[in-house]
Amino acid sequence: MSFLHQFCLFLYDSYVGTTIRESTNLFPVIETVHVLGITLLVGTVAVMDLRLLGIVLKDEKFSDIAGSILPLVWIGFAIMFVSGFLLFWSEAAKSYGNVAFRIKLVLLLLAGLNPLIFHSTIYRKVDSWDDAPVAPVPARISAVCSLALWAAIIVAGRAIAYGH
Amino acid sequence: MSTLHFLRWLLHTHLSVEMRNSHWDFAIVEMAHLLGLAGLGGAILIVDLRLLGVVLRRRPVARLAKDLWPILIGSLAVMLASGTLLATAFPLKYYYSPAFRLKMLILALAVLFYFTLHLRIVRSDPQPLSAWPKIAAVVSLVLWLGVGVAGRAIGFY
Numbered sequence: 001m002s003f004l005h006q007f008c009l010f011l012y013d014s015y016v017g018t019t020i021r022e023s024t025n026l027f028p029v030i031e032t033v034h035v036l037g038i039t040l041l042v043g044t045v046a047v048m049d050l051r052l053l054g055i056v057l058k059d060e061k062f063s064d065i066a067g068s069i070l071p072l073v074w075i076g077f078a079i080m081f082v083s084g085f086l087l088f089w090s091e092a093a094k095s096y097g098n099v100a101f102r103i104k105l106v107l108l109l110l111a112g113l114n115p116l117i118f119h120s121t122i123y124r125k126v127d128s129w130d131d132a133p134v135a136p137v138p139a140r141i142s143a144v145c146s147l148a149l150w151a152a153i154i155v156a157g158r159a160i161a162y163g164h
Numbered sequence: 165m166s167t168l169h170f171l172r173w174l175l176h177t178h179l180s181v182e183m184r185n186s187h188w189d190f191a192i193v194e195m196a197h198l199l200g201l202a203g204l205g206g207a208i209l210i211v212d213l214r215l216l217g218v219v220l221r222r223r224p225v226a227r228l229a230k231d232l233w234p235i236l237i238g239s240l241a242v243m244l245a246s247g248t249l250l251a252t253a254f255p256l257k258y259y260y261s262p263a264f265r266l267k268m269l270i271l272a273l274a275v276l277f278y279f280t281l282h283l284r285i286v287r288s289d290p291q292p293l294s295a296w297p298k299i300a301a302v303v304s305l306v307l308w309l310g311v312g313v314a315g316r317a318i319g320f321y
Contacts (some may be wrong), residue, residue, distance in 0.1 A: 032316040036205070036309065038198065043206015047232070056231045060223060068219045069210070154202065155195045162191050 020090035040076030054134030183253035203239030
């Protein structure tokens with residue numbers, strides 16, 4: 001048995017995992033937080049991506065929008081991470097072998113890499129395109145990847161409940 | 165034809181049977197419903213947080229709302245269409261579900277409030293110091309949050 005599998009079984013059998021799983025209301029409450037957190041994380045990310053693509057807020061500087069909206073994205077991320085980890089904690093033994101769960105983790109990793117690449121490349125030269133209604137091609141590619149990845153993460157997340 | 169007559173008829177339509185019996189139909193429509201949630205929730209949050217003076221303070225509210233309007237209406241359309249399909253799968257079950265009834269009630273209130281009073285306040289480009297825009301933003305956030313919570317509760321109660 002792999003270390004990861006053992007770790008998942010350990011979480012599953014732990015006090016916290018068992019408490020969430022066996023409670024009548026804890027799981028639904030945490031899941032509601034996780035689902036509605038989508039608006040705070042993905043809804044806000046999508047608005048920034050659509051700005052890069054020149055679809056919304058065209059006459060606003062990108063750095064102004066990013067500066068204003070990024071704190072919301074981070075709050076959303078914190079809520080999603082904590083609630084998501086608690087859900088995983090209670091189902092870890094099942095999640096380990098769940099194909100949709102594994103796909104979701106890989107997609108999350110890619111969705112995290114995307115802004116890292118964006119910030120260390122095209123965003124360094126943001127002064128030269130901040131005012132442009134449509135961002136340069138590399139930034140637009142990043143935006144399309146972000147929209148596709150987050151949509152796929154939502155789909156994979158929902159599929160976890162249907163998976164085996 | 166009464167509501168129950170209609171729902172019994174709906175239960176036996178091809179669409180309802182298909183949505184109920186197919187392994188993936190319901191799941192796929194649910195996924196579309198969640199994608200719509202991201203867009204709708206994002207647009208509502210940003211406009212209401214702007215009314216509260218939390219984000220994009222330098223941008224006039226009316227212009228911000230006008231810019232996000234297509235996301236709002238597009239996502240709402242996706243949610244209404246996918247939601248109707250989901251309800252078609254189990255019409256009688258939802259008819260008797262307290263969570264479903266509550267959701268429909270709050271949804272009606274949220275839509276009514278958002279597209280009348282809230283819209284009027286947003287379009288009037290309120291100044292930052294007045295209280296009504298903030299009250300409208302809080303009422304909107306509470307109503308839409310209620311729709312979401314009651315919606316998630318349908319799956320459990």
